[in-house]
Amino acid sequence: MKLSKMILGTLREAPGETELESYKLMVRAGIIRKVASGIYNFMPTGKKVIGNVNNLIKNEMEKIDSQEIEVSQFVPFELLNQCNNKESSLTDTFETVDKSEKKFYVGADFKEPYIEIVKNEIKSYKQLPVSIYSIQKQIKDEPKPKFGIIKSKEFNELQCYVFHDDLTESSQYINSLCEVFNSIYHKCRIDSIKTNSLRFFIKHPLGEEHVVCCESCGYKEDLEIATCTLQTEEEDDMKPMNKISTPDTRTIDELASLFNTTPEYFVKTIIYKINNKIVAVMVRGDREVNETKVKNRIGHVVSFELADEETVRYATSAEIGFAGPINLKCDTLLVDEEITRMRNFMVGANDTGYHYECVNYERDFTGTVGDFKKITEKDKCPVCGNSINIENAMGLGQIMNLKTTYSENMNAVFLDKLGKSKPMSIINASINIDRLLALIVEQNHDKNGIVWPKSVAPYEVIVIAAVFKNEEQMKTAENIYNKLKSLGIDVLLDDRDERAGVKFKDADLIGAPIRITVGKRISDGKVEFKLRNNDNVEDIDIDDIEEKVLSELHRN
Ligand SMILES: [Zn+2]
Structure with a gap:
């Protein structure tokens, strides 16, 4: 072309x-x-x-x-x-x-x-x-x-x-x-x-x-589907569950600061509307729900959204921020497996201004247990138990x-x-x-442009005539172009009336793996040969172009 x-x-x-x-x-x-x-x-x-x-x-x-x-x-x-x-x-x-x-x-x-x-x-x-x-x-x-x-x-x-x-x-x-x-x-x-x-x-x-x-x-x-090693089961004795007043503490962070502790001692209950059903998901207080895992568990999900305020009020009979598993009106309660290993944790009481403390899975509530949490870098590899990175x-x-x-x-x-x-x-x-x-x-470029792999490059070779007004250069460039084309090579000829600098810039941008420049040294029968992924410029005999190009294209 x-x-x-x-x-x-x-x-x-x-x-x-x-x-x-x-x-x-x-x-x-x-x-x-x-x-x-x-x-x-x-x-x-x-x-x-x-x-x-x-x-x-x-x-x-x-x-x-x-x-x-x-x-x-x-x-x-x-x-x-x-x-x-x-x-x-x-x-x-x-x-x-x-x-x-x-x-x-x-x-x-x-x-x-x-x-x-x-x-x-x-x-x-x-x-x-x-x-x-x-x-x-x-x-x-x-x-x-x-x-x-x-x-x-x-x-x-x-x-x-x-x-x-x-x-x-x-x-x-x-x-x-x-x-x-x-x-x-x-x-x-x-x-x-x-x-x-x-x-x-x-x-x-x-x-x-x-x-x-x-x-x-x-x-x-x-x-979205990664798991982690589960913490060992806590062996503390179960204490009696107790309803406590927690006015104006709606978030886990507010609760943690009220009780002077950290979020992992709490369990949060997030309410969703999935396929027009109310689905509550429980994860440890410092965790986020992995919505993909929830969708996979529910199966055939047509609609999926966080419940609106009205739905939350209906399900909890309370203002936002006090949701918990006990007496919750929901179609499905999904419980992250980690929670079944915790002892005496705190949850919302479904009553404005109140939480339950010393809550335990199975004794106080049950649900569908599974992996519903988002893994973080604090977690350990599910295979070997060592540190992970994300x-x-x-x-x-x-x-x-x-x-x-x-x-x-x-x-x-x-x-x-x-x-x-x-x-x-x-x-x-x-x-x-x-x-x-x-x-x-994304993985094959430099500051000047694309560096196409030979396997997919739009053109394998670009031939440049350095000076448009130089008839000998133009003619030689065209001959090289025709010769390479006849060999079945995908070659581009830059025959535009542009400065050499512009042509080089465009050649780098387009990223053809091989560049051949016909310039001053044509008087000695030489042209410049350069690979896009290498800064070396080689002077080669015009007669050697064919062999040089073919060996370069076939090299792995
Ligand atoms: Zn590992």
């Missing part, structure tokens, strides 16, 4: 919308342009990179015999409703109605259409295992778009589904998918972290997600073992060797490709 013919609008200044370097560089390098909040156009260079990333992924998927399909963007309402499998993300989906009043969800990454495809084609164990994937645009009404294409309303996504006749084989297959993911990230020069639950992240100080890491044993887990991170992709839950709901069955009908075991793997692209830039 000749730069003089491209609509490449490189910018000297970054837009001041985000502190994220990848977003600034992608706008400056003319890769993306904003349409509206969370919505972007891919410009020619961006389209090329996305194409290269897609091809890289397709090659990896082929290695595990996965077959590419294209799934309709329209998902009939009844396909989701019949399986009663509505997901929490349903509020983020776009819906439409056609002229015959038939309702559809549009462009969302539901599992059902993929399972429906296989369910209709596969009848016997002889046809299993089978793997399908798609690379398609997904759309989602992301309420808080952020960081450019990292968190947007429309994105390219890999969705892979693997179907087995046996749960054990299915679990073993997950290793192959992990290898595929690792290979993709490695080729994209991304330093990824894999968690125990098979979510993939990169560490990033601005990341809104968090990964719990243990240096001692290597435990890594998404904070890193900010950005999600890259995930592998989920759906086992037979979906196939049972959707009646996705096959006949086994004995002619018996059985549900298929399903694995789902996904990567948000737009985000992957942004994170490649």
Whole structure:
């Protein structure tokens, strides 16, 4: 491609919308342009990179015999409703109605259409295992778009589904998918972290997600599901429960200072409205509720919010700040497991201005016990009991073992060797490709611009004629360009009427791995050869260009 013919609008200044370097560089390098909040156009260079990333992924998927399909963007309402499998993300989906009043969800990454495809084609164990994937645009009404294409309303996504006749084989297959993911990230020069639950992240100080890491044993887990070692059970004798006056002390901190102690001697009760039911969650006073764990426990969450004041007053028969488990009007009481090991703690009395002291689980109240707390760096590793740290991170992709839950709901069955009908075991793997692209830039750039990995670079070589008015330079540059192009190399020729300095700046910004400059030394038959990730500039003979470029591109 000749730069003089491209609509490449490189910018000297970054837009001041985000502190994220990848977003600034992608706008400056003319890769993306904003349409509206969370919505972007891919410009020619961006389209090329996305194409290269897609091809890289397709090659990896082929290695595990996965077959590419294209799934309709329209998902009939009844396909989701019949399986009663509505997901929490349903509020983020776009819906439409056609002229015959038939309702559809549009462009969302539901599992059902993929399972429906296989369910209709596969009848016997002889046809299993089978793997399908798609690379398609997904759309989602992301309420808080952020960081450019990292968190947007429309994105390219890999969705892979693997179907087995046996749960054990299915679990073993997950290793192959992990290898595929690792290979993709490695080729994209991304330093990824894999968690125990098979979510993939990169560490990033601005990341809104968090990964719990243990240096001692290597435990890594998404904070949303990470657990910790539980404290040992307190062995103090249970004292009689007692109602005490605590006027105007509504928060745990106020209580702690009233009793001259620390928040972990209290237990707080947080009231939610989930699926229009009142759900109270109890955690130790110094803890926060992990809402993901609560949602996972409740299952099929359609609506989720903190209870409004009116609901709290109804449930507690008191003003805000005095909620507790005893005589609470709620549909479900979730109790963090830690509380069952505490002795003689204090809770709200569901009476304005009062708390109960010396409360004990089981003797004074019961509920559904589970892990509902957010882990902090004070906690200990659930595997080895050593210290943990919590890193900010950005999600890259995930592998989920759906086992037979979906196939049972959707009646996705096959006949086994004995002619018996059985549900298929399903694995789902996904990567948000737009985000992957942004994170490649995030981890591969310097102060001058993007440093594309060879595997996905929009152009492998950029050829620059230093002086536009110098006919010999222009002609030589064009010859080199044509020669490399004929070898199947993706090459960009900067033939614009611009100063050499401008061309070098743009070349660094665009980030092609190899730069060839045709300048003064052309009289000796020499050109400049420079790699984007290295400051060395080498003079090489024009006759050696072909060999030099090919050996560089094929070098690992
Ligand atoms: Zn550990």
